[in-house]
Structures are given as structure tokens and as C-alpha cells.
Amino acid sequence: DTAVSQTPKYLVTQMGNDKSIKCEQNLGHDTMYWYKQDSKKFLKIMFSYNNKELIINETVPNRFSPKSPDKAHLNLHINSLELGDSAVYFCASSQDLGATNEKLFFGSGTQLSVL
Amino acid sequence: LAKTTQPISMDSYEGQEVNITCSHNNIATNDYITWYQQFPSQGPRFIIQGYKTKVTNEVASLFIPADRKSSTLSLPRVSLSDTAVYYCLVGVNTNAGKSTFGDGTTLTVKP
Numbered sequence: 001d002t003a004v005s006q007t008p009k010y011l012v013t014q015m016g017n018d019k020s021i022k023c024e025q026n027l028g029h030d031t032m033y034w035y036k037q038d039s040k041k042f043l044k045i046m047f048s049y050n051n052k053e054l055i056i057n058e059t060v061p062n063r064f065s066p067k068s069p070d071k072a073h074l075n076l077h078i079n080s081l082e083l084g085d086s087a088v089y090f091c092a093s094s095q096d097l098g099a100t101n102e103k104l105f106f107g108s109g110t111q112l113s114v115l
Numbered sequence: 116l117a118k119t120t121q122p123i124s125m126d127s128y129e130g131q132e133v134n135i136t137c138s139h140n141n142i143a144t145n146d147y148i149t150w151y152q153q154f155p156s157q158g159p160r161f162i163i164q165g166y167k168t169k170v171t172n173e174v175a176s177l178f179i180p181a182d183r184k185s186s187t188l189s190l191p192r193v194s195l196s197d198t199a200v201y202y203c204l205v206g207v208n209t210n211a212g213k214s215t216f217g218d219g220t221t222l223t224v225k226p
Contacts, residue, residue, distance in 0.1 A: 004158075041200060043159070043216035090158045100206045101147040101166075106158025 003027050006091045006107035013081055014115055021076045021110045023091030031097040032074035033104070034066060035090040043090070049074050050097040081114045088112070119203045119217040126223050133190045135220050137203030140184050146206030148179060148186045153200045153219070162201075163188065190222075198224045 006023040013019055025032060031050040037043045047066045048055045054066065063079045078085060091107040120138040127133045139148070147166050151159035163170055165177040165186070176189040190197055200219040 041219060043202070092158070100143075100145055101149075101164060103149065103161045103164065104151070104159070106160070109156070109158055 002107075004091055004093055004105050004107040006089075006110055008110060009108065010111045010113075012113045012115065015081055015083060017081050018077070018079045019081060019112075020078070021089055021091075021112075023074050023076070023107060025072055025091075025093040025105070027093055027095075027105060029093040029095050029105070030071065031094045031102075032068070033092040033094075034074065034076050035092060035106075037088045037090060037109070039087070046076075047074075048097060053097075078112075081112075083114050086112055086114045119205055121201075121203055121217060121220045123218060124221040124223070126225060127193055128225050129194055130192050133193050133197070133222060133224075135188045135190075135201055135203075135222070136185055137188070137205075137217075138185045139203070139205040142183050142205050146183075148177065148183075149204045150175070150177065150188050151202045151204065151216070153202065154198075159202060159216070193222075193224045195224050195226060198222060 004025045011019060031048060033048045034046040035043050036046055046057050046060045049066055049068050065077045066074055067077055068074045088109045088111050090109045092104045094102040094104050147164055149164040150162045152162050153159040163172055163175050163177045165179050167179050170177045178187045200221050202216045202219040
């Protein structure tokens with residue numbers, strides 16, 4: 001079974017639309033994340049979510065909102081999509097939050113293309 | 116969070132040993148050093164982690180000098196399938212806004 005799975009794998013949509021990406025982890029981890037990887041391969045953390053505590057990267061537009069129905073799921077909802085939102089979005093999880101020896105487990109990514 | 120510096124790219128040939136060095140001059144006392152590997156169209160995958168001296172697993176070795184201001188990931192006898200981007204992270208404080216991957220090193224293994 002895949003440890004961290006996210007859907008869809010590819011998402012093509014028009015500017016202005018609202019879309020969601022789903023993520024599930026079966027590792028029993030307490031913390032989940034969303035990362036964005038742009039065309040230059042830079043990986044940037046967007047959110048971390050631990051025990052109902054959401055920590056937001058201040059550079060993330062408020063059009064992006066994570067939603068966690070339970071500890072194993074962290075979905076990403078994006079409103080009013082813009083061209084610059086085109087990127088690969090990765091979901092990840094770790095056992096805990098804040099320790100300097102945390103190991104991150106990533107999903108296979110969602111390629112978002114905004115036309 | 117300690118800033119890391121790695122070579123942007125490296126080339127190697129099958130069967131060779133590859134060493135990728137990461138500089139992290141302002142590493143904090145309690146920071147661990149973690150390396151990830153990313154293949155095209157996949158998420159990063161944990162390879163190895165260490166705090167000091169040497170760590171070895173079935174995939175790689177990690178060498179950390181006494182001052183801990185740098186670290187070297189060593190891949191023995193690489194194959195074509197080791198072609199990937201390798202990221203060095205120091206002090207993985209995973210609070211959003213504080214954890215970021217560096218530029219990474221694109222390793223290309225040639226036949």
C-alpha cells in the first residue's frame with residue numbers, strides 16, 4: 001500500500017476555477033504538509049498541520065486553504081486559480097512536528113496546469 | 116534554519132562512487148542533517164540522516180566532519196537509476212515557513 005497518496009495525479013483547469021487536491025497517509029503520522037515545487041524545482045513548504053494546529057507559510061495566498069477531516073487526511077483547496085499557481089503540489093507527512101530529525105514521507109505529486 | 120549550499124549539478128559514469136558535498140556553516144547544535152532523493156515525476160524520498168561522524172545504510176553513506184559545517188553524501192558504484200536530484204536539509208524544523216529544501220544537486224549518471 002502506498003504510504004502517502006494524493007489525487008489527482010494531473011489537474012488541468014481554467015483560470016478562475018476552484019479545485020481541490022486530496023491527500024491521505026496510512027503511516028499513522030501526526031503531521032501532514034503541503035509543498036509546492038515550481039518549474040525550477042524549488043520545493044517550498046506551504047502548510048503544516050498537526051493535531052488540529054495549522055501553521056501557514058505567510059507567503060501563501062489566502063486562496064489556498066488546507067482542510068483536514070481527520071489525522072490521516074489533508075486536502076488542499078484552491079480558489080480562483082491563477083496562471084502562477086501552475087506547479088507540482090506534494091503532500092507529505094511525518095511522525096511529529098518540530099523535531100530537527102523528522103523524516104518526511106512524500107506523495108507522488110499533483111501536476112497542476114492552469115490555462 | 117541553516118542555509119545549505121550544494122553544487123547545482125554533477126555528472127558521473129556507471130560504477131563510479133559519487134560524493135556530493137553540502138555546506139551548512141550556521142548549523143545549530145541540535146540540527147540533524149538529512150538527505151533526500153527525487154526522481155522525475157515523484158516526490159522526494161528519504162535517503163539518510165546523521166548528526167555527526169559517519170552513517171551508513173543500504174543506499175548511501177553520510178560523512179560529517181567534527182565541526183559539522185559540511186556533510187558529504189556518498190553513493191557507491193552508481194547506476195543509471197541513481198540519476199536524480201539530491202537535496203540536503205539541515206535542522207528540519209518542519210514548521211511552515213521555516214523548513215525549506217535547498218536548490219538540490221542534479222546527478223546525471225552516464226553509461
